Amino acid sequence: MIKKIGVLTSGGDAPGMNAAIAAVVKAAISKGIEPYVVKEGYKGLVNKWIEKVNINFASDIISRGGTVIGSARFVEFKEESVRQVAVNNLKEMGIEALVVIGGDGSYQGAEKLTRMGINCVGLPGTIDNDIVSSDYTIGFDTALNTVVRSIDQIRDTMQSHNRCAVVEIMGNGCGDLTLYGATATGAEVFSTHESKLSEEEICAKVKELAEKNKRSVIVAVSEKMYDAHKLAEKIEKASGYVTRATILGHVQRGGSPTAMDRYLATTAGMFAVDQLVAGKGGLYVGMSDNKLVARDIDSTLNMPKKDKSNEYNELRKINAAC
Structure with a gap:
């Protein structure tokens, strides 16, 4: 039976990370295991920024956005000599998992640590929903609700003044926030990395809607694809709509997590501790067909992405209809 478990957050912050941390801490305590948090991700392992926490710590963080233990990108962790420092620090403190x-x-760092003698289990924490081995990730639902609420509010003004709005949405190469947001708000035009429209195609579609006297138009686009403000200018010139761009930005990454994100984070955290107590490591916990599953990390990193072409095509048909 292991005696000490650590938990860290790495990469971009996501709502629900704190709920996951709390679940790991509480699950460990319930099994007689001492819980520890690692500050600032993998960087904290190397610098030994590791602290023992208690049930009060866990109870205070469930509803908070972001990650209270911090996160940092630490490219040096790719070096085995750097990882060995982390392993030595954990072993010195008696933290076994x-x-x-x-x-x-x-997950790549977690897999390498497992090979070096520290069992690790990964939980999917990212607003982008870009981990293909899990149907949903911790933080996605909260970010999606922020996107939907923002587009709804922008629509109010566009509808009042007979205008068009370009809304740029996060995703970092994954279009799920844009696709789901467009589905939930009826955005007439949307474009993602997986199903990209040219600027000319976007302008043509908006022009068609203007000719049909559509009172307001939302153009939802994933980040890192266009200059949103210049695209708005082109749309205005082509369609006649007064068009403005709104870049939602980091507001999508913050905020108190939704009930669904808290539920996923809590159940996944408990499940992860169960895997570690069973002596397993090198695993990733994901949601598949509404059930938590544990897969080996290597296979999750190489799973093919689901084809959503039909979903895109059907949604474009109904959202562009007048």
């Missing part, structure tokens, strides 16, 4: 909350890059 680790829960890592983050994305694909975080």
